[in-house]
Amino acid sequence: MTDAAPTPPEETYSYLGPAGTFTEAALKQVAAASGKHWRGVNNVGEALADVTSGRSTAAMIAIENSVDGGVSATQDALATVPGLRILGEYLVPVNFVLVARPGTALADVRVVNAHPVAYAQSRGWLERELPNHGHIPATSNVSAAASLFEGSQADAAVAPPGITDHLDVDVLARDIGDNPNAVTRFVLVSRSRELPEPTGADKTSLIVELPDDEPGALLAMLEQFSTRGVNLSLIQSRPIGDALGRYRFVVDVDGHIADERVADALLGLRRTSPNVIFLGSYPRADEQTVAYHSKYDDGIFIEARDWLRGLLSGEPD
Numbered sequence: 001m002t003d004a005a006p007t008p009p010e011e012t013y014s015y016l017g018p019a020g021t022f023t024e025a026a027l028k029q030v031a032a033a034s035g036k037h038w039r040g041v042n043n044v045g046e047a048l049a050d051v052t053s054g055r056s057t058a059a060m061i062a063i064e065n066s067v068d069g070g071v072s073a074t075q076d077a078l079a080t081v082p083g084l085r086i087l088g089e090y091l092v093p094v095n096f097v098l099v100a101r102p103g104t105a106l107a108d109v110r111v112v113n114a115h116p117v118a119y120a121q122s123r124g125w126l127e128r129e130l131p132n133h134g135h136i137p138a139t140s141n142v143s144a145a146a147s148l149f150e151g152s153q154a155d156a157a158v159a160p161p162g163i164t165d166h167l168d169v170d171v172l173a174r175d176i177g178d179n180p181n182a183v184t185r186f187v188l189v190s191r192s193r194e195l196p197e198p199t200g201a202d203k204t205s206l207i208v209e210l211p212d213d214e215p216g217a218l219l220a221m222l223e224q225f226s227t228r229g230v231n232l233s234l235i236q237s238r239p240i241g242d243a244l245g246r247y248r249f250v251v252d253v254d255g256h257i258a259d260e261r262v263a264d265a266l267l268g269l270r271r272t273s274p275n276v277i278f279l280g281s282y283p284r285a286d287e288q289t290v291a292y293h294s295k296y297d298d299g300i301f302i303e304a305r306d307w308l309r310g311l312l313s314g315e316p317d
Contacts, residue, residue, distance in 0.1 A: 113154035229296030260301035
């Protein structure tokens, strides 16, 4: 008997597995991924390696949480792994349940297995209801629950609400997340250079390094956006790693690179920054139309360039 042929890369999508994770829930929102092969991986690095090596056509990764902010491992990977583009963003509401092996009571729980992010987001409940518990970190929310059947010293696990669809566990408590409005933002990352068409409700992601560590350097970067009426929906600093005090900035702006105001801001950044990484322009997950003052309409920028061209070419006024 011969081995089955490997799944073609264009038919494969990578995500943080195993089945049942919030990352899988985000991938379920991607119409193009429906019916394709989904490859569960252990971490962001492995997911992006699948994309850069050609094993997968795209990877779904978490990039931001409404409670904890940016996911540093993702932001650093996007800054250092070349050739990646974001095709779209997806939002997943996040809450958790506490589960255990059948027959376990809440009073029996002494040690809890949980992914560090899940643990941080449910720590208030755990400390209130299980004040003397210990914590064992897990690689994913689903693997935390699976470990209960793999010789783990944990008595219970923090897991996604749908975990009972995948494992024979008892739910000891529901809605244990400390913030009922918690949402995680995921992005679909690929090597594709094809830009989604602008919709009027778009976002552009960048990573920018400052040219110098001097007073006003960050202000000069921000002015590239403010003077063109471009709103920032996220700005977060991450250490470059080559020396203390050296940082790069992860930036999300409202708008598409095809919008004149955004394109002009990127030109300004490129003139002043030693390194600008364009991660993509894509539709906003919330579909909210980007609002801006009419003085930043595309036609205003186009007319200004035409005026300058006329001056340079000697056209009559």
